[in-house]
């Protein structure tokens with residue numbers, strides 16, 4: 611037996627073996643309607659991890675995601691995106707799709723908005739959009755207007771739009787709220803693949819099936835981490 615095999619882990623060595631920090635929140639405060647929606651949130655998020663944000667309705671999960679994604683500004687503290695070249699995929703409540711465009715056009719728009727992909731031909735954009743829609747079972751309705759799709763189909767378009775850019779960070783709010791059991795399992799697998807490929811995934815969820823598949827859970831109660 612090698613000497614020191616049972617020695618306590620060296621904290622410095624443990625730190626070195628952790629994945630790089632992608633985003634860090636420090637003492638975040640967020641006030642809306644005259645009350646503290648989030649208070650004193652300090653959180654370190656690393657590459658290659660899937661983090662579930664759980665807590666009762668109204669505890670601040672969506673607000674925390676919005677701050678981490680840079681969609682809202684904190685009233686106290688800060689969010690720092692540490693890694694370079696972050697490509698962020700978002701699946702928000704309400705989805706934010708353009709209802710008078712087709713499913714494929716919505717997904718293509720995300721690719722076209724991407725910087726750093728010179729020489730992406732029209733044909734290649736469509737090919738990638740079709741592949742992303744195929745992964746969520748929507749290839750047959752790729753040319754349908756979003757407003758003609760069901761809620762669950764619209765949710766899957768939003769997921770395809772987030773995944774098509776091959777995100778290095780993915781924030782999703784109630785990712786599978788409108789999906790049946792079968793699609794839920796498939797979509798959660800696709801999203802967790804982002805973390806398995808070295809990305810950061812942050813999922814706000816009420817669903818224990820989803821949080822149990824994540825690497826780590828952070829719990830909010832009344833805007834504070836518990």
Ligand SMILES: Nc1ncnc2c1ncn2[C@@H]1O[C@H](COP(=O)(O)OP(=O)(O)OP(=O)(O)O)[C@@H](O)[C@H]1O
Nearest residue numbers: 642643647665666667668669670671672673674814
């Ligand atoms: N713009 C706003 N104005 C007033 N109150 C707000 C605003 N945004 C959020 N809140 C309040 O902040 C609290 C947290 O909301 P948030 O949507 O972040 O919670 P949540 O945990 O995601 O809830 P749910 O699980 O129901 O989606 C709620 O009480 C909400 O009413």
